[in-house]
Amino acid sequence: MIGMEVFHKVDEVAxxxxxxxxxxxxxxxxxxxxNYKFKRSNQGRLMFSEKDIDLFNKLIELKNEPGMKVYNAVEQLIKENKNDVSNVYQLVSNAMAEITDLKNLIRQQQKIINNQQEKLKIIEDKYGTLTKMVMEQEKRNSQTLVISDQELExxxxxxxxxxxxxxxxxEGKLKHSFKKS
Structure with a gap:
């Protein structure tokens, strides 16, 4: 499986x-x-990663150098490992700072969105009010036209x-005037 770390027992590492x-x-x-920590199973058995095996290989190379003792080689590798850990901490610290910046940016954008939604609500309310006023005016105009039509009729x-x-x-006058003549 991708991303699945493989661990080995003491006999396999040997x-x-x-x-x-x-x-x-x-x-x-x-x-x-x-104070270097190796992974242990739920039953407490040691489990060594590929990184641990690389560490042991480096130890074997170092201890085989002239004048190098196993204990000194272990100390040197621990120091190097601490530097690696320090670099990881720096990377994590930088990532956390970026995450904080992104969270702040998201908060700012959320405020802008909320502000725009409030403005949109105001516009929608005004539109509703205007629509209602137009409809009422049309009703009055229609009533006025009906009244005007009735008055005209x-x-x-x-x-x-x-x-x-x-x-x-x-007609009466005309009839009367024709009768006289």
């Missing part, structure tokens, strides 16, 4: 390194005396009646 299991035990005990009816009376009157 075989890879070409040493006896007791030599592997001697090495890991010396590292543990310097009434006026036309009155005018027709007046014209009708005047026509009757005129």
């Amino acid at each position: 075989k890879v390194l070409g040493v006896t299991p007791s030599v592997v035990k001697k090495y890991y005990l010396m590292f543990e005396e310097q 009434s006026s036309i009816k009155e005018v027709k009646e007046v014209i009708g009376y005047q026509l009757e009157e005129l």
